[in-house]
Amino acid sequence: MGDFEVLTIYLTRHGETEWNVENRIQGSKDSELTTNGIRDAKLLSKKLSDINFRKIYTSSSKRAVTTANILKNNSFIPIIEEDALKEINFGDWEGKTKIEINERFENEFESLWTSPHLYDHIPHRAESLNDLRERVGHVIQNIVSSNQEGNILIVTHAVVLATIIADLNQSPIEKLWDIPYVHGTSLTIIHFDDNKNLEFKILCDTSHLD
Structure with missing residues (x-):
C-alpha cells in the first residue's frame, strides 16, 4: 500500500435477486434483481447520498453492476468492473436449489456454512475458499494501494464480503462466518488511517432497510 492520508472503503452486497428468492446458488452465474432488490439498493443509495465517492468498484456480474449503477444514482462517479470481485465459483451447484444440492452433496454443503475449513470443493468442481481468499486479497490490496485517500465503494457478493472481512481481520477460514x-445491500465501512491501520466502523449494517 502506498502512503495515503485517510481512506474509507464502503462495502456492500448486491440487491436481492430472483435466484435468491428461489434459493438457488448463483456463484459465477447470474439472475436479475427483484423489485425488492432494486428498492433496497435505492434505500442504500439514499443513505449514502451525502458521501462523495471517488470511485465505485464492482464485481462484473450483472446483479452487482446493476446494483452499482443504482448506487451511482446518475452521478459522474466512475464504475470499475472487476472480475476478481465476482462471487466464488460453486461449480456444479450453480443454478441448483439448496434442496437439490443437499440431495447429492449434503456433507460438502453443510461444511461450507458450518465448518468452512473442512469444505471440500472438489466433488462439485468448484473454486476453493483458499483460492477465493487469494483472489480477493489481491484485488483489495490493489484497490487500497491505488487510492491514497477519500471514499471508495465496493459492490460484491456474500462469500466475497465475508472473505474480505476475515482477511482484513487476519482471521482463519474456520472463522469465516463469525x-x-x-x-443484500448491507453496509460495511472500513477506515484506514495515515499509518495504514484499519478500523471497522460498521459491519453488515441494514438500518437503511428498517
Whole structure:
C-alpha cells in the first residue's frame, strides 16, 4: 500500500435477486434483481447520498453492476468492473436449489456454512475458499494501494464480503462466518488511517432497510 492520508472503503452486497428468492446458488452465474432488490439498493443509495465517492468498484456480474449503477444514482462517479470481485465459483451447484444440492452433496454443503475449513470443493468442481481468499486479497490490496485517500465503494457478493472481512481481520477460514449475516445491500465501512491501520466502523449494517 502506498502512503495515503485517510481512506474509507464502503462495502456492500448486491440487491436481492430472483435466484435468491428461489434459493438457488448463483456463484459465477447470474439472475436479475427483484423489485425488492432494486428498492433496497435505492434505500442504500439514499443513505449514502451525502458521501462523495471517488470511485465505485464492482464485481462484473450483472446483479452487482446493476446494483452499482443504482448506487451511482446518475452521478459522474466512475464504475470499475472487476472480475476478481465476482462471487466464488460453486461449480456444479450453480443454478441448483439448496434442496437439490443437499440431495447429492449434503456433507460438502453443510461444511461450507458450518465448518468452512473442512469444505471440500472438489466433488462439485468448484473454486476453493483458499483460492477465493487469494483472489480477493489481491484485488483489495490493489484497490487500497491505488487510492491514497477519500471514499471508495465496493459492490460484491456474500462469500466475497465475508472473505474480505476475515482477511482484513487476519482471521482463519474456520472463522469465516463469525460475522452478522451478509444481507443484500448491507453496509460495511472500513477506515484506514495515515499509518495504514484499519478500523471497522460498521459491519453488515441494514438500518437503511428498517
